[in-house]
Amino acid sequence: MGSNIKDVAKLANVSISTVSRVINNAPNINPETKKRVQDAIEKLNFKPNRLAQSLGSGSFRSIGIVSARSSNQGFVPLILQSISEVADEGNYEIILNNSVGEKKEIEKCLSMIDSKVIQGLLLLSSRINDNLIEKLYELDFPFVVLGKVVNEFLSDKVFSVDTDNLSDCEEAINYLVSLGHKRIGCIHAPLNYVVSKERLEGYIEAHKKAGIPVDYSLVENGGYSINEAYEATLKILKTENPPTAIFATDDIKAIGAYKAILELGLRIPENISLIGHNNYDISQITVPPLTTIDVPILELGRVATRKLIDIIEGKRPPIRTILDTRFIIRESCRKLNA
Amino acid sequence: MGSNIKDVAKLANVSISTVSRVINNAPNINPETKKRVQDAIEKLNFKPNRLAQSLGSGSFRSIGIVSARSSNQGFVPLILQSISEVADEGNYEIILNNSVGEKKEIEKCLSMIDSKVIQGLLLLSSRINDNLIEKLYELDFPFVVLGKVVNEFLSDKVFSVDTDNLSDCEEAINYLVSLGHKRIGCIHAPLNYVVSKERLEGYIEAHKKAGIPVDYSLVENGGYSINEAYEATLKILKTENPPTAIFATDDIKAIGAYKAILELGLRIPENISLIGHNNYDISQITVPPLTTIDVPILELGRVATRKLIDIIEGKRPPIRTILDTRFIIRESCRKLNA
DNA sequence: TTTGTTAATGGAAGCGTTTTCATTTTTCAA
């Protein structure tokens, strides 16, 4: 209990340099010496003090996760799981930054960086005017963004992993259009997040391409909670000329929409077609099951973490990686009668 | 950029000891000296190297979270938020241990402890045969468990924060009984987690007290996912003598139950009454809204984290804290006709 | 043999703090 490298060195009858070499798997060690040191380590149950190692080497091997950014609560536990997986493999610790509010978030990040606690940062999403991203870029600190960086100067300089939100949302709307829908509502998330804006843009773009004018009275901010989405849906459905279909940019919002639709005595898909996004578990279980877009959340976390570790270790991974999504047709949409 | 305590000392014309004292708010510093040092710190934008501080002081000020324990995915982001809040206040970092599987989980914990990375550990739930708890207790390492410790030797020695699952589940069953229900099903989580077992026990206990025999063909393991709960409910409903009410030990499972019930052409609450547990957002939005039990998740996280920090800092907080839950009657239950 | 290389190891100087102990300075009661 409480042995240090010195004790090991003494027991193995070598210098602490040699012990350090064994610990770090350095080349050019006599196999016999190595064995002797390893035996001593075992015997003393020696575990290197990570703080001392870090101070000596200059790296604590840890990555920070800026998680409060993800408005989407279903997302977080899933992605943390895959991030942990990869971080563990690379022998990195994960330090959480859950600060709420941009100011506190930035403060906490800078503090962790300045005090040498973290070697890299993973942002779980990107914002439209992302001050943190700008700061990190200026500092030349290793970081990866999950999502698109919209700042025109930075967009091709910042490492990111993402899906193609624009086109997958277009696909969803195209599908509705192909079923004959022309009045399609949209419940989106707050637009200061890039992902939210992109999804809305996909909705708009598809309309343009189909030659259908967007009726903005059918487009509502559904906030972050089921309940806000419910309210937003209600609003849309109570417009003078209500939609025949609704696209929710997130399954959780779709859940709120279900509620509103049912409450007004309408049925899905008979009266209203509904599409979600993300393919959370719950989308399979709704009645009827929800047509949605599958996002490879775990893979997103894995790829991003690998990329971040590469950057930290001086490699040059691709700047931007786009992962595929998958449109999943279930039973929440129907063909509109002519 | 990259200044250290030495630079500050030089600029302020004092020794590094004095700078250290200022940083750490030690007593007995001349206010003028202090001012001078603070100015120098500001001027050089000096931020103490946390790793060096830790090595010097022997504490990195960080707590580990064993999170993969929580089978309950809705729980994690919420509680992480409140944990972060309190940890930030106390100037502690949060390091995530998301290892899957008991063996890896224990390994990772011990490794973090041995290598001095963490000063305390928060277990997001307890298991029936909890080897990690035993190990931590033997090591006399600071830790807090969210949930009950059932090992008879340890139960009154391990710090914990919890709610009274047994009695809140009893209350739920009592309510159903008061509505005239005698055949009540139960969808529970895997019983290797204490909380799952307790909730089932509450169900059983209430039956006993009411003089109603428990029919174990109505008790099913609903696993971790909505889908497993759905399957379990289906099984219960298809028994020869199906129940008139179902208690799901978690709202997520209740969602699975909704699906199964509706699918069989039954209605809630007309044909089947349903009660959940935890009062997640979604329970308000189901049709009809779900009667459930509110658990103060955020408060649970806050109290546990405060307790852990107290332990780390040598104080003696109460061994066990029980927080109140609240039975929330909504519209998913009805009185049974005689 | 001698020389040049490479493998294997040790010594010691960091890394950037905290903390103990000693020393100097100040304060204040007698």
Place this chain on the structure above:
DNA sequence: TTGAAAAATGAAAACGCTTCCATTAACAAA
């Protein structure tokens, strides 16, 4: 006015590693 206690500060030894540099040993080529 003195002396003891308290306040303020500094010097230097930790803390437990990594890593650079030097040294020795081994071995092959000349």
